[in-house]
Amino acid sequence: MFEFLKRLFTRTPPPTQPLAPESLATAQLSTAPLSFRTVGASALQVAHAQSVGRVRDHNEDSLLAITCSFEGVNRIPSFGLYIVTDGMGGHNMGEKASSVAARSIAHDIVKNIYFSLLSENNDGDDRPPLQEIMVNAMVGANQSVTKAVGEGGTTGTVAMVFNDQLIIGHVGDSRAYIIASSGLEQLTRDHSLVRRLQELGQITEAEAAVHPQRNVLYRAIGQGDGLEVDTQTLQLSPGMKVLLCSDGLWGLVGDSQMLDIINSSSTLQIACDRLVEAANIAGGPDNITAILIEYNL
Amino acid sequence: MTNFNTRQITKNLPATTGLKAGSTLQGRYLIVGVLGIGGMGAVYEARDLHFPNVTKLVALKEMINMAPDPQLRQIIIKTFEREANLLATLNHPAIPKIYDLFNEVDRSYLVMERINGKDLETMLNETKGFLQEETVIDWSIQLCDVLTYLHSHKPEPIVFRDMKPSNVMLDSHGIRLIDFGIAKGFQAGQKGTMIGTEGYSPPEQYRGEASPPGDIYALGATLHHLLTKKDPRLEAPFSFTERPLRKLNPAISTEFESIINKSLSYNPHDRFLSTDSMKQALVASKTKSAQPAAAATPALPPPPLPITTPVKREGGTTTMIKHTAPKADEAGKVSPLWVFKCEDEIRNQPLPVGKKIYVGVYDNNLYALTRDEGKFIWKFAAAGGFAASPVSDGTSIYIGSEDSKFYAINTESGKPSWTYQTNGSIRCTARVASQGVIFVGSDDAHLHALSTQGGKLIWRFEAQGPIRSRPAILEKEGRTVFGCESGEVYCVDFSGTVKWRFKSKRAITSSPAVTETLVIVGGVDANVYGLEANSGWAVWRQRTQKSIVSSPVLTEKAAIIGSADNHVYAFDIRSGRVLWRYETGDQVASNPVVAKSGVYFGSVDGHIYCLDVTNGKLRWKFKTDGPVISSPSVLDDVVYVGSADHNLYALPA
Incomplete structure (x- = not known):
């Protein structure tokens, strides 16, 4: 009886060892074909994971994931919005900046796109292009962060899915990758000093990885007016995956290891957990965030 | 000394605590105010108290030693002192004088000449x-x-x-x-x-x-x-x-x-x-x-234009010449293979099929010519001019006219096999859908779906305004997409039901080009739009300087389109980013076509251009005697294009 009460009222301490991937898996999904052809399966499967890392005492990363499906008469395009932000600046400024930016971007995009799709008189008037909505949302976040956080700044890597169009908005050194049968490809360009030096052939990738100024950004959200946002649009095909992550992941885990983990994991969630774990095993000096999205028609 | 680099974003900002005005350092320097704040400390304005009877102002540069290791701190101080000593020996009017240097706890100070001026x-x-x-x-x-x-x-x-x-x-x-x-x-x-x-x-x-x-x-x-x-x-x-x-x-x-x-x-x-x-x-x-006048070098005169062989007329209206020296392609010069003279302007796109070429002219005639020599075969006269271009399904030629009628013409006889009457001029080039159905828009604000067998009306779709934009076909969904003079782009399924509507502020005369998932079209509002094919929601838009009536042509990567701002643009299909642009001497209303890794189009400046499709570099241009609104067709390495000079040209591609 006492043992029972003790269990009820005592908080179990969190496990000190990283979880083995197996212990995270739920029952294996059956891969047997279904007897009837079904429609209406979500076009987007999503998983995410985050860790403060092993050195920092607080988390300056934010992640946000929204997936919308609608099936029925007058089908609404499938829509997804995924955001990774990595804040910087002392005195908790970083965590505030990353949180304010993610919320501000999501608010703008959902309002301008999904509310419009849901409205009854859903016609083509006064709809800005998706890419412009993306840029405006990130510029809006720039103002929100400048106003709310002052000295802080944040990266922002945003993936929006609209039917099979993938629109990426990007500022800073968080990254978006696409994983297709051909392998893993980095979509975004880091707005960091070392990446620029690398692009100009001044330093090698190995030098960049240990460069003392590798965390200096030349572009970030919340650092004054005139934010320039990188955007690009790609077409998704069935089976493609998109990975969004902060430098706490990609700075520690190489492309080939990330690809191995993603390809060898039975579910997206296991893949995310193992990615974050790999960064922690490599030292976990920074906060780690990963979002994995899989597109299927 | 006020401006410091604040754009550099770091994850650790040093905390600095400044000196208050009124405090004195070394019993000599009375802080008056702050001149600026830098990454390593502040720069103060101070009064040197060694000169009690005058106000001698100096600048005090402060550097906070942030090295955690005491040994390293010592090295830093030594280095600083050595370099400051070196500076003190310099003697140049543009270099401020160094008066003194000293250390206090974790800070080092440099006492310098106070400069009274503004930084650049x-x-x-x-x-x-x-x-x-x-x-x-x-x-x-x-x-x-x-x-x-x-x-x-x-x-x-x-x-x-x-x-x-x-x-x-x-x-x-x-x-x-x-x-x-x-x-x-x-x-x-x-x-x-x-x-x-x-x-x-x-x-x-x-x-x-x-x-x-x-x-x-x-x-x-x-x-x-x-x-x-x-x-x-x-x-x-x-x-x-x-x-x-x-x-x-x-x-x-x-x-x-x-x-x-x-x-x-x-x-x-x-x-x-x-x-x-x-x-x-x-x-x-x-x-x-x-001496600005002398510096200006006069622009080089343009290279001489290729001379076309004068057209020899053999009586009547439908005369042709044969040019016996084709492919004179040295140094980017082009001579026509043949030229065919009509009685009015050619505004549309000629249609080469098999051994014939068809061209509708504003003189009310649709001509059939031999493709190899431009020899007259037959002509068909309508009651109005032809602004639309002919299309073919292999058995008939279809074309609408200013006379409001839509004609199906037998390719052998040149006689109409049927006609269909609309309630407005037809300036829309028709589109043959795969299943024996042809779509054509009219100034009567309808898209007409007709049976190619006999021209029976299957359905009509009512739009907000005249339809001059050529319908494109989305094969996968079985839908057609076209623009409207009232500013809409409509997507209509093969039963005539609207699936989506996109609205721009001005007319859409340009004809859409489609990929599996995107619809690209130009607008009179000067924008080029990339619309998501399932919803009509714009993924991107790109603004040119003036209106667009030209229709895009697509390559794997690019959408290429002309604008009234005199340019032809290549946009990245996915994102709308400008890949290249090429400036001509006047508006580009002609629809570019792509063949042999070249892009071909006409300009109102009178030239027909061929550019490299990958980078927009000029391969050749050919001068006609009138604006070229007509769009070229390319078949078997020959470019067929009309001009407002009444000629149809066949040029080596």
């Missing part, structure tokens, strides 16, 4: 428009002088390391250089900090190299900023070549531009060998820009 960044910000070239040249000559003085210091050259507008002051003596990079020891190893100022520093400085060529680069960056007002700290590092000086400030002389470009070379060896040789170049450019 402040001056730039206060200047409306651009600074005068002559003024900037004068400053740069003075800057070269002082750098030459520093660089020729013996035994070792002194490198300034941090040239930027805010480190150059202007007072009654002229240029004064402030904030020497002697404090670098205080920053080394600090996470997220760097020596020099991002945006101005040369690439090699990031490898830890500080040398005279680096000062030349930073001087070039400083001049670039002063002349363009584009702050390099707000741009990607080392991206000056992406912001050509004269593009941002055309008033700059080419000489001055090339001096700055040379100094901004990535490779230190490509810059000036010394600040002295840079000065010589500046002095020379100054004398040149003083």
Whole structure:
């Protein structure tokens, strides 16, 4: 009886060892074909994971994931919005900046796109292009962060899915990758000093990885007016995956290891957990965030 | 000394606690105020109390020693003292005097001449428009002088390391250089900090190299900023070549531009060998820009245009000539294979099929000619001119006319097999859908779906305005997409039900081009749109300078389209980014076509152009005697295109 009460009222301490991937898996999904052809399966499967890392005492990363499906008469395009932000600046400024930016971007995009799709008189008037909505949302976040956080700044890597169009908005050194049968490809360009030096052939990738100024950004959200946002649009095909992550992941885990983990994991969630774990095993000096999205028609 | 690099974002910002006004250091320097705050500490204005009867003001530069290790702190202090001592021995009017240096707890101080003036960044910000070239040249000559003085210091050259507008002051003596990079020891190893100022520093400085060529680069960056007002700290590092000086400030002389470009070379060896040789170049450019008339070189005359063989007329209206020397393609010159003369303007796209070519003309005639020689076969006369282009399904030729009728014409006899009456002029080129159905728009504001067997109406779709845009087919969904003069793009399924509607502010005369998932179309509102094919929601839009009636042609990567702003543009299909553009002498209303890795189109300037599709470089152009609104067709390495000079040309592609 006492043992029972003790269990009820005592908080179990969190496990000190990283979880083995197996212990995270739920029952294996059956891969047997279904007897009837079904429609209406979500076009987007999503998983995410985050860790403060092993050195920092607080988390300056934010992640946000929204997936919308609608099936029925007058089908609404499938829509997804995924955001990774990595804040910087002392005195908790970083965590505030990353949180304010993610919320501000999501608010703008959902309002301008999904509310419009849901409205009854859903016609083509006064709809800005998706890419412009993306840029405006990130510029809006720039103002929100400048106003709310002052000295802080944040990266922002945003993936929006609209039917099979993938629109990426990007500022800073968080990254978006696409994983297709051909392998893993980095979509975004880091707005960091070392990446620029690398692009100009001044330093090698190995030098960049240990460069003392590798965390200096030349572009970030919340650092004054005139934010320039990188955007690009790609077409998704069935089976493609998109990975969004902060430098706490990609700075520690190489492309080939990330690809191995993603390809060898039975579910997206296991893949995310193992990615974050790999960064922690490599030292976990920074906060780690990963979002994995899989597109299927 | 007020402006410091705040754009550099670091994850650890040093906390600084400043000195209050009224406090005294070393019993000698009474703090009066703060001149500026930097990454390593503040710069104060102080009064030197050793001169009790006069107010002698000095500048007190403070450097906070942030090294955690006491041994390292000592090394930093020693380095600082050694370099400060060196500076104190310098004697140049542009270098402020060093009076004293001392240490207090974790801080080191440098006592310097207080300069009464403004720094160049402040001056730039206060200047409306651009600074005068002559003024900037004068400053740069003075800057070269002082750098030459520093660089020729013996035994070792002194490198300034941090040239930027805010480190150059202007007072009654002229240029004064402030904030020497002697404090670098205080920053080394600090996470997220760097020596020099991002945006101005040369690439090699990031490898830890500080040398005279680096000062030349930073001087070039400083001049670039002063002349363009584009702050390099707000741009990607080392991206000056992406912001050509004269593009941002055309008033700059080419000489001055090339001096700055040379100094901004990535490779230190490509810059000036010394600040002295840079000065010589500046002095020379100054004398040149003083005589502007002589400096201007007259533009080269355009290369001679190819001469076309005069058209020999053989009586009647439908005469042709045969040109026996085809493919005269040396040095980009093109001669026609044959020319066919009609009685009015050709405004549409000729249709080459098999051994024939069909062309509708504003003289009310649709002509059938032989494709190899341009010989007349037959003509069909309507009651109105042809603005639309003919299309074929293999058995008949279909075309609408200004007379409101839509004709199916037998390819052998040239006689109509059926006609269909609409209630308005037909300027829309028809589209054969796969299942024996043909779509055509009319100025009667309807899209008509007709059976190709007999021309029976299957359904009509009512739009808001005239339809002149050619319907495109989305095969996968079984839908058609077309523009409307009232500004809509409609997507209608094969039963005539609207699936989506996109609205722009002006007419959509341009005909959409489609991929599996995108619809690309131009608008009279000057935009090109990339619409998501399932919903009609724009993924992107790109603005040109003037209206667009030209229709896009798609390659794997690009959508290529003409604009009334005289350009042909290639946009990235996915994102709308401009890949290249080419300027002609007048509006481009013609629809570009792509063949043999070339893009072909006409311009109102009278030329037919062939560009390289990958980069927009001119391959050849051919002059006609009238505006070319007609769109070319390319088949078997021959370009067929009409002109307002009444001719149909066959040119080697």
